[in-house]
Amino acid sequence: MRGNPRVSDVKFFSAYRWVDDPDQALSANRLLASIRRSVPLKGLALKAYLAGRDLWFRRSMKGRFGDYLLHSPNYLLMRHAGPSVVTIHDFSWLHFPEHHPRERVELMNREMPRVFAEATCFITDSEFVRGEVISIGGVRPDKVYTVPLGVDRAFRPLPVEETAPILQRYGLCGRAYLLAVATIEPRKNLARLLQAYSTLPVSLRRKHPLVLVGVRGWHTEAIEQVMAPLLASGELVVLGYVTEGDLPALYSGAHAFAFVSLHEGFGLPLLEAMAAGVPCVTSNVSSLPEVGGEAALLVSPEQVESIREGLIAVLSDEGWRGEARLAGLARAAQHSWSACVENTIDVYERAIAA
Numbered sequence: 001m002r003g004n005p006r007v008s009d010v011k012f013f014s015a016y017r018w019v020d021d022p023d024q025a026l027s028a029n030r031l032l033a034s035i036r037r038s039v040p041l042k043g044l045a046l047k048a049y050l051a052g053r054d055l056w057f058r059r060s061m062k063g064r065f066g067d068y069l070l071h072s073p074n075y076l077l078m079r080h081a082g083p084s085v086v087t088i089h090d091f092s093w094l095h096f097p098e099h100h101p102r103e104r105v106e107l108m109n110r111e112m113p114r115v116f117a118e119a120t121c122f123i124t125d126s127e128f129v130r131g132e133v134i135s136i137g138g139v140r141p142d143k144v145y146t147v148p149l150g151v152d153r154a155f156r157p158l159p160v161e162e163t164a165p166i167l168q169r170y171g172l173c174g175r176a177y178l179l180a181v182a183t184i185e186p187r188k189n190l191a192r193l194l195q196a197y198s199t200l201p202v203s204l205r206r207k208h209p210l211v212l213v214g215v216r217g218w219h220t221e222a223i224e225q226v227m228a229p230l231l232a233s234g235e236l237v238v239l240g241y242v243t244e245g246d247l248p249a250l251y252s253g254a255h256a257f258a259f260v261s262l263h264e265g266f267g268l269p270l271l272e273a274m275a276a277g278v279p280c281v282t283s284n285v286s287s288l289p290e291v292g293g294e295a296a297l298l299v300s301p302e303q304v305e306s307i308r309e310g311l312i313a314v315l316s317d318e319g320w321r322g323e324a325r326l327a328g329l330a331r332a333a334q335h336s337w338s339a340c341v342e343n344t345i346d347v348y349e350r351a352i353a354a
Contacts, residue, residue, distance in 0.1 A: 006345045011065060013078075016053055018060065046103050054078050069348055075108070077115045083351040086119040090265030090286070091132050092187055099187040099262075101218060112137070121351040123147050123344065125266035126287035143354075145347045148291075149266050150337030157277035157329075158252040166249035170211075170239060177211045177237070178315060179254035179278070181247075181269040182261070185217030189262045189283070189301050194226040194236070196307035200315075205235045208255055208315050212238045213247070251276035256314040256321075259288070260301045267291050271335055274328030279321040281310040295327035 070080040073087045093108045116137040122144045124130040130146045167173040182188035230236035257273035257280045282288045284298035299310035
């Protein structure tokens, strides 16, 4: 937002303090997240933290930024006398509470009614979530705006000489792998993806190992049980956290991409894979058909057989794969971060006018 002629000034408040730029905001949030994982009585600690944060925010705002618009990009809204915009990414805590830590579900159920009542305007990543803000949150349609996410220009079809050094580091050079990028947690439906993959013909699994990129989340026990035999056979490669600089090469070098989440508010990895020219299979639920359009093969995420059939097609149907590459590139070209910024500022102006 800084440097945009439509925005006169920007201030950042992250976690518990004012910071100078978004990178500091991210580091402050990572520090807080690492502390939160080890603190006892998480529910009480979370309540105490939020109360202290909101109090400090209100005191530090007094006499300084009262005429500014407040944008909360992640659900929760601190109290502010001026106009406010809140970004709602999804309602997974409501649809799948068992997939989230208990204290998070309690927090969202407690705080979101006030957010829906007090925010001036709302941003959602997809039309799917916009509909849920209106129907579930009871918000007037004229207060809710869809602003699709963008895809970084780094995600594009890359020449072999550019991807080879990175793929070599991960032991993937020359391997026609099936890629999945997702946090290891139940909502990402990795257990069913692994089950479906394990039923593929042995020849297909040996030709196309499954490569999983993503940090370990929560409730991973069932997923790890399904992982074990595939890891032992070498048909599954778990890379864990991968730097942003390596991700474009991992996407571009993939033979196919699978993203079969149970629920997504947008599904940015799907867009990144399409931008890299990789044929994709994804879920036919939530926002994913909206993001993939006609470019991605849609499957039922709750049916292992449906996922299996999708995997066979995305790995083996060369006629469809060629069409999917072109359609995916065209689909991804419609999404840019510059458009996301301009559309976000449009919502700011509407909120100020309201």
